[in-house]
Amino acid sequence: MSKIPIGRISYINVSPVYHGIDHGDCPAWLSMVTEPPATLNAMLRDGEVVMSPVSSVAYARNADQWLLLPDLSIACDGKVLSVLFVSDKPMEFLDGDRVMVTEESATSVELLRILLRKKGGRPVIEPGRVHDPSDLPEGVKGALVIGDSALLADWHGRFPYVYDLGMEWKQMTGLPFVFAVWAIRKDFCAMAPAVVDRLVELFHRSRAAGLTDQHGIVTDAHAKTGLSRETLTRYFNHLVVSLGDQEIKGLSLYFEQxxxxxxLPKKVVPAFASSFETLPSREFSHSMPHHRAFAV
Ligand SMILES: C=C(O[C@@H]1C=C(C(=O)O)C=C[C@H]1O)C(=O)O
Known part of the structure; x- marks a missing residue:
C-alpha cells in the first residue's frame, strides 16, 4: 500500500503537536513532508499532501476543498514571540517605504495588511527571504519574520520598532489569534473516512504526549535551534496548540476582517472533518491543565 503523505511545518512551533509522533507513535502508513507553511499551503492545494498544518488564511481561501481537524492549531492569546513585524519607524508612519515580508508566510502577511489599514501605514510590501536582518536589501525599512528565524536572529538589536503580531491582534480584538490550522482535503475524507478519524486520534494522542513532556519538547527544540532552555520554555508557554471556542472566535473574526x-473574496465559516465529541481521544482534554503548549 502506498503511504499517505501528510505535512509538518519546519518550525519548532509544531513540536508539541508532533511530540508523540516524533517519539515512536508514527504509523508505517504515513509519510511526513516537512516544509515552511507557504510550501505546505501549496502542496495541500495541489494534493501532494492530503493533510497538513497550513496558514489559517490558506484554509479560508480553500474552504471549498478543505476541512479542519478539530481542536488543533498554532495560536496565541497575546504575545506569540515568533511572528514579528520589525520597522525603522512606527507602522503608521510607513508611507511608500519598502517592507519585506517572508515568503514562507500567508496568514501573518494578511494580518499585517489588516493592522496597516487600521493604523494608516502605507508601505510597499514585497515578498522575499527574511531569515536574518542581513537578508534585507539596502533601503528596506521594515520586515515581517516568522517561525524559528523570528526567535533566532537579533531583530530587536537592528530595528527600533518590534511589533509582536499576536499582541497587536489581542490589543485590537481581545481575542486569541490563530496562525495555523490542521486541514485535510475533502476528496480524501470522502475516499477514506475511517483514516480521517485515525489521523485525528493520532494527532490528539501525539499532542497529549507533548503536553505531558515539557522537558522533552524543550530538549528537542534546544537540539534543533541552540536556543536556551529558558527562552524555549518562555516560547512554549506563550504558544496555544488547541482550537477551542475562543480560538474559533478569533479565527472567525480574522476571516470577517x-x-x-x-x-478574501467570500465569507468563510470554519467547518470540521470530524466531530471532536464523538472521538475516543475526547477524554484527554479534561486532563489537559491549560490550552497552552505548556501550563503556565
Ligand atoms: C506562530 C507562527 O505561526 C505561523 C505563521 C504562519 C503564517 O503566517 O502563514 C503559518 C504557520 C505558522 O507557523 C510562527 O511561524 O511562529
Missing part, C-alpha cells in the same frame, strides 16, 4: 477589507 479579511472579507471586509477585500482580502
Amino acid at each position: 479579511l472579507y471586509r477589507y477585500g482580502l
Whole structure:
C-alpha cells in the first residue's frame, strides 16, 4: 500500500503537536513532508499532501476543498514571540517605504495588511527571504519574520520598532489569534473516512504526549535551534496548540476582517472533518491543565 503523505511545518512551533509522533507513535502508513507553511499551503492545494498544518488564511481561501481537524492549531492569546513585524519607524508612519515580508508566510502577511489599514501605514510590501536582518536589501525599512528565524536572529538589536503580531491582534480584538490550522482535503475524507478519524486520534494522542513532556519538547527544540532552555520554555508557554471556542472566535473574526477589507473574496465559516465529541481521544482534554503548549 502506498503511504499517505501528510505535512509538518519546519518550525519548532509544531513540536508539541508532533511530540508523540516524533517519539515512536508514527504509523508505517504515513509519510511526513516537512516544509515552511507557504510550501505546505501549496502542496495541500495541489494534493501532494492530503493533510497538513497550513496558514489559517490558506484554509479560508480553500474552504471549498478543505476541512479542519478539530481542536488543533498554532495560536496565541497575546504575545506569540515568533511572528514579528520589525520597522525603522512606527507602522503608521510607513508611507511608500519598502517592507519585506517572508515568503514562507500567508496568514501573518494578511494580518499585517489588516493592522496597516487600521493604523494608516502605507508601505510597499514585497515578498522575499527574511531569515536574518542581513537578508534585507539596502533601503528596506521594515520586515515581517516568522517561525524559528523570528526567535533566532537579533531583530530587536537592528530595528527600533518590534511589533509582536499576536499582541497587536489581542490589543485590537481581545481575542486569541490563530496562525495555523490542521486541514485535510475533502476528496480524501470522502475516499477514506475511517483514516480521517485515525489521523485525528493520532494527532490528539501525539499532542497529549507533548503536553505531558515539557522537558522533552524543550530538549528537542534546544537540539534543533541552540536556543536556551529558558527562552524555549518562555516560547512554549506563550504558544496555544488547541482550537477551542475562543480560538474559533478569533479565527472567525480574522476571516470577517479579511472579507471586509477585500482580502478574501467570500465569507468563510470554519467547518470540521470530524466531530471532536464523538472521538475516543475526547477524554484527554479534561486532563489537559491549560490550552497552552505548556501550563503556565
Ligand atoms: C506562530 C507562527 O505561526 C505561523 C505563521 C504562519 C503564517 O503566517 O502563514 C503559518 C504557520 C505558522 O507557523 C510562527 O511561524 O511562529
